[in-house]
Amino acid sequence: MRLQIARRRGRRGLRLWNVGVVLALAFTAALVVAGFVFNTGWDLLGARELKKQPKIDSKTLFDLVKLSFGVVAGAGALVALVVAYRRQRVDEDGALRDATRLHTERFTAAVAQLGDDSAAVRLGGVHALAGLADDAPTRELRQTCVDVLCAYLRLPYTPQSDLLPNDTEAQHAYLSLRQVRHTIIRLIRDHLRHPADHQHSWAGLHLDFTGVVFDGGGFGGAVFSGGRVNFVGATFSGAMVNFVGATFSGARVDFFGATFSGARVDFFGATFSGGTVDFGEATFSGGTVNFGMATFSGGTVNFVGATFSGGTVNFGEATFSGGTVNFGMATFSGGTVNFVGATFSGGTVDFREATFSGGRVDFVGATFSGGTVDFGAATGTRPVNLPHPPSLPAGLTLAAHW
The missing domain is CATH 1.10.287 (Helix Hairpins)
Structure with a gap:
């Protein structure tokens, strides 16, 4: 159509x-x-x-x-x-x-390859579709090719952890399918690394990973500068998913309702300088999500209503110098959320109405030199290693009962 x-x-x-x-x-x-x-x-x-x-x-x-x-x-x-x-x-x-x-x-031939029983033929179909997207005479046809690749990732998928260890045939089928899926992710990442004016750049295209199960692969070094990228309801449950050094500068990247339950999802050194990245109502219940040394200098990063109930979320040595990072109404009930050595020098970091009922939220060595960090109307236990009144840095607001 x-x-x-x-x-x-x-x-x-x-x-x-x-x-x-x-x-x-x-x-x-x-x-x-x-x-x-x-x-x-x-x-x-x-x-x-x-x-x-x-x-x-x-x-x-x-x-x-x-x-x-x-x-x-x-x-x-x-x-x-x-x-x-x-x-x-x-x-x-x-x-x-x-x-x-x-x-x-x-296109018809490539899609037929993608539906073949042989993993090798499917890999050929993946590369054929990526090449077709690069050669497409119109942007609409390029988007169609990318839509098919994303749709393949959205197909039902059973991660390795759910397979019987002695079922050799199922294990082989899983490894073959995993190879095809990771190839798609790698090709998308490679095209997002190109400058926006490059003839093979996929910047600005709509990427729909709604409900996708990620058990590896990644988008390290990718540039999200336009369009919309949906990870809504996605599950990160095994291996490592890499966003190391990625740049979020203008797109809307949506992790709303995503589940981080066992994987290591790494945003180390990522730059958030524009657009919107939304982790609203996401669940962090296991594994590690690492924002270490990330830079938040513009745009909006939302954790509104997110639940931190297990695992580790690390903002160690991250820099908050602009834009808005919003933890409003988030729930910290387990695991560790770490702001060790973070620098708050500009922008707004908002914890208003957040609930701290368990786990450990740690600000040891954090520097508050500008901007606004607001815990107003937060409830529960005070995060550790925050400055104490009356010597609060300018811009830092604590809940009244802390």
Whole structure:
């Protein structure tokens, strides 16, 4: 369906007037302009007094006529230019139709490969679709190829931890499928590393990982600068998923309702400088999520309503210098949330109405030199190693009962 829509859009893009109408209008305009030039010249030379008191000779009049017809000739050249432009547009439209038809044929073959029983054939289909996305004649067709790759990741998937250890056949099938899935993730990551103006960049495309189970792979060094990337309801439950050094500078990246239950998800050294990254209502119940040495300098990072009930979430030596990081109404009931050595020098970090009922939230060695860190209306036990009144740094607000 998306292919058909894209092809219809391509046809709608070529809207040209009938050539007969264009020529008639051009000739009419030429005659009008020629008449205007002639009359203007007549008036300027005082030719209206020709009978009473001649002021110009026949040669001058003849030159004036030649000038008028020169204007007509110029209009004719304009008509030729219009016709040539129209021919070029028609040729371009034909070339686009041919390219789209070839793309559709290759797309069909690649999707068939992706559905094959053999993992090797499926890997070939993955690479074929990625190549098709790079060669797509329109952005819509590129998005279609990427949609199929993301849809493959959303298919039902049983992680290794749920398999019987003695079921060799199931283990082999799992490893084959895992290889295909990780190849898709790697290809998407590689295309997000390209500069936005690179011909093979996928920046700004919609990436839908809704409900995907991640048991490895990653987006290290990727740049999320536009479009929307959905990890809504995704599960990070095994191995390591890597966002090390990733840059979030303009896209909306949505981890809303995601579950971090056993994997190591690593945002070490990541930069959050624009756009929105949303961990709202996410659950951190096991494993490690590492934001160590990350930089929060712009945009919005939301943990609103998130639950920290197990595992470790590390913001050690992270820098909060701008933008907003919002932990409002989050629940800290278990595990460890670590802000050791973090620097708060600008922007807003909001813990208002957060609940601290268990686990350990630690600010040892943290520096508060600017911006706002607000624990107003927070409930429960005071996080450890926060400064004590009355020597609170400017911008740091604690709950009244702390």
